[in-house]
Amino acid sequence: MEPFQLANKNIAITGASSGFGHHFSGVLARAGARVVLGARRMDKIEARVAELRAAGAEALGVSLDVRNQDSIDDFLEAAEQAFGPVDVVINNAGVQAGAKTYMMIDEADWDFVMETNLKSAWLMAKTYTERVIKNAQTGGNIINISSITDTRTIKGQFPYAVSKGALTRMTQVLALEAAKYGIRVNALAPGYILTDVSRLLLESEGAPEFVNGIPMRRVGEFSDLDGPLLLLASDASSYMTGSVLVVDGGHICASL
Numbered sequence: 644m645e646p647f648q649l650a651n652k653n654i655a656i657t658g659a660s661s662g663f664g665h666h667f668s669g670v671l672a673r674a675g676a677r678v679v680l681g682a683r684r685m686d687k688i689e690a691r692v693a694e695l696r697a698a699g700a701e702a703l704g705v706s707l708d709v710r711n712q713d714s715i716d717d718f719l720e721a722a723e724q725a726f727g728p729v730d731v732v733i734n735n736a737g738v739q740a741g742a743k744t745y746m747m748i749d750e751a752d753w754d755f756v757m758e759t760n761l762k763s764a765w766l767m768a769k770t771y772t773e774r775v776i777k778n779a780q781t782g783g784n785i786i787n788i789s790s791i792t793d794t795r796t797i798k799g800q801f802p803y804a805v806s807k808g809a810l811t812r813m814t815q816v817l818a819l820e821a822a823k824y825g826i827r828v829n830a831l832a833p834g835y836i837l838t839d840v841s842r843l844l845l846e847s848e849g850a851p852e853f854v855n856g857i858p859m860r861r862v863g864e865f866s867d868l869d870g871p872l873l874l875l876a877s878d879a880s881s882y883m884t885g886s887v888l889v890v891d892g893g894h895i896c897a898s899l
């Protein structure tokens with residue numbers, strides 16, 4: 644068996660309308676997976692699904708708001724109806740509240756970021772686990788998209804960095820508790836890659852100095868995540884659970 648193969652795997656990806664999720668859908672489909680793409684902007688989801696199908700992939704787009712339990716139920720139900728039990732769920736949806744400190748955010752910012760980045764991962768994990776049990780699946784796989792801000796951050800990322808710190812911790816606690824259901828739970832913790840989440844920082848005046856602080860002297864490219872993603876999504880990681888794969892050009896090793 645080719646260890647990084649995804650043939651016959653059904654993979655559900657949240658936040659697949661842009662950025663990482665959009666890119667992941669192609670990487671996973673090219674490796675043989677059937678992919679289910681969820682997000683709120685259905686025009687973008689439908690456009691991506693059309694591209695994937697045109698390239699020969701089996702893909703489905705479903706409207707999803709990860710802050711809403713009913714929406715999560717409908718997402719996983721639609722995925723199962725289309726392709727059968729879900730083998731891998733990728734909790735990728737995430738938002739920033741802008742460049743704000745703890746003194747600048749208000750309760751609405753806090754709730755927006757925490758519900759999207761953190762509470763959603765728990766709701767999805769619980770709902771997915773219920774389905775794995777109900778379907779008598781032999782196993783399952785959850786990948787949380789955390790961030791190096793889980794351990795190392797800069798001023799002005801207040802609720803975002805807090806949410807990612809907790810998401811990494813959640814990954815470890817879920818791994819502990821989900822093993823009895825045969826479900827593995829790991830996290831991918833990317834450094835900085837230009838998307839709508841990081842644009843404010845990476846297009847700011849201070850960006851060159853910031854990038855200089857990365858040992859590899861560059862921000863990441865989407866393709867830098869492909870190998871680690873395929874590792875976590877495939878049976879190549881069959882003895883990995885509770886792991887956090889950092890993909891950051893050495894950023895968290897630097898003190899500046």
Ligand SMILES: NC(=O)c1ccc[n+]([C@@H]2O[C@H](COP(=O)([O-])OP(=O)(O)OC[C@H]3O[C@@H](n4cnc5c(N)ncnc54)[C@H](OP(=O)(O)O)[C@@H]3O)[C@@H](O)[C@H]2O)c1
Binds near residue numbers: 663833836839
């Ligand atoms: N870019 C980076 O440097 C970086 C580094 C480390 C980690 N990350 C993480 O990577 C993940 C993807 O972010 P990105 O950088 O690719 O930014 P992005 O292009 O803004 O993607 C964020 C995705 O999340 C979706 N989303 C937001 N709220 C949602 C909700 N309530 N329900 C469903 N989907 C929702 C968005 O879709 P809709 O708006 O259509 O719903 C969009 O598809 C995030 O978790 C982010 O924290 C990013």
